[in-house]
Amino acid sequence: MNEISMKAYAKINLCLDVLGKQANGYHQVEMVMQQVDLYDVVTVKCNPMKKKKNDVQITDPIVVTASRNDLPVGETNLAYKAAKLMQETYKQDSEIYIHLEKNIPVAAGLAGGSADGAAVLLALSQLWHLHLELQELMELGVQLGADVPFCIMGQAKKMQNLQLRGKEWASTCAFAEGIGEKLTPLPPLDCLVLLSKPSIDVSTAVVYNGLCLEDIKSHPDTKELILGLKEKNLRKIQKNMINVLETVTLRDYLLVAEMKQYMENFETAYQVLMSGSGPTIFALYTNRKKARLAYINSKKKSNETYLIRTLS
Numbered sequence: 001m002n003e004i005s006m007k008a009y010a011k012i013n014l015c016l017d018v019l020g021k022q023a024n025g026y027h028q029v030e031m032v033m034q035q036v037d038l039y040d041v042v043t044v045k046c047n048p049m050k051k052k053k054n055d056v057q058i059t060d061p062i063v064v065t066a067s068r069n070d071l072p073v074g075e076t077n078l079a080y081k082a083a084k085l086m087q088e089t090y091k092q093d094s095e096i097y098i099h100l101e102k103n104i105p106v107a108a109g110l111a112g113g114s115a116d117g118a119a120v121l122l123a124l125s126q127l128w129h130l131h132l133e134l135q136e137l138m139e140l141g142v143q144l145g146a147d148v149p150f151c152i153m154g155q156a157k158k159m160q161n162l163q164l165r166g167k168e169w170a171s172t173c174a175f176a177e178g179i180g181e182k183l184t185p186l187p188p189l190d191c192l193v194l195l196s197k198p199s200i201d202v203s204t205a206v207v208y209n210g211l212c213l214e215d216i217k218s219h220p221d222t223k224e225l226i227l228g229l230k231e232k233n234l235r236k237i238q239k240n241m242i243n244v245l246e247t248v249t250l251r252d253y254l255l256v257a258e259m260k261q262y263m264e265n266f267e268t269a270y271q272v273l274m275s276g277s278g279p280t281i282f283a284l285y286t287n288r289k290k291a292r293l294a295y296i297n298s299k300k301k302s303n304e305t306y307l308i309r310t311l312s
């Protein structure tokens with residue numbers, strides 16, 4: 001087998017807190033991340049490396065294509081970066097072809113790029129029969145981005161026949177600390193998720209740069225939210241679904257604030273929150289009829305609207 005196709009799942013943040021800024025400029029965060037059943041399909045194919053001329057590689061051995069033509073597919077694509085990192089780390093002599101069937105909205109706060117990068121790491125470790133430890137792959141993944149280890153952990157949970165040691169530890173829901181890379185598995189939340197991306201792109205870096213820690217009035221009690229997940233106590237979860245990055249994104253992007261207000265006005269969800277640095281807003285439902293009605297209305301506001309489930 002020299003080809004593998006896998007699902008690269010999006011995530012939402014059930015809460016996101018920023019505790020401070022590290023000396024290296026990264027923010028220290030605490031968040032609960034949950035994967036949802038919205039995914040890109042990532043296909044990775046390996047061929048033996050073509051002969052080199054005078055030891056110089058003639059063409060780039062990594063080729064990425066995507067179903068969206070507005071996505072850069074060169075060296076800046078996280079799938080490309082992941083393949084390069086694997087080549088450099090495990091020194092395999094192969095050409096790598098990657099195709100991304102994009103369904104996750106881009107620059108949306110849903111970790112679409114990180115999920116694709118994670119999928120490439122998992123796919124190549126499988127195709128090259130590396131028999132790595134899950135932790136080892138996650139440590140490699142953080143070099144690509146803070147959300148990549150979580151994406152690896154969640155995707156590993158959903159992959160059958162995965163040749164990865166320590167995969168019993170994998171989970172689609174986790175508590176994330178540090179810059180988001182220190183992960184503790186949690187019992188996943190089981191509910192419907194309505195998510196809608198207003199038609200603007202928001203840069204994660206710009207939002208973090210605009211954050212003023214002193215201005216944050218309300219922080220989540222992350223410990224209580226975690227307890228809520230363990231006890232399946234919706235009230236404890238709902239009460240602590242707070243994302244401190246809303247203080248920047250909702251203030252600076254009117255369209256995002258309007259979308260949140262719009263979804264809250266249905267008064268049918270048990271909570272409405274922004275995911276990551278935005279602009280995607282999501283609402284959690286336990287009742288399918290109410291969720292469906294809210295979906296039909298939200299779809300009128302934004303084409304990139306989905307009604308899906310959390311992943312367990």
Ligand code: ATP
Pocket residue numbers: 071072076077078079100105106107108109110111112113114116117147204276277278
């Ligand atoms: P996060 O929540 O991790 O900050 P995001 O959902 O906000 O991620 P992405 O969809 O990952 O954002 O896209 C952020 C930027 O990364 C975009 O500007 C996009 O051009 C670039 N990018 C690189 N590779 C990919 C990829 N495979 N899929 C989507 N975007 C990618």
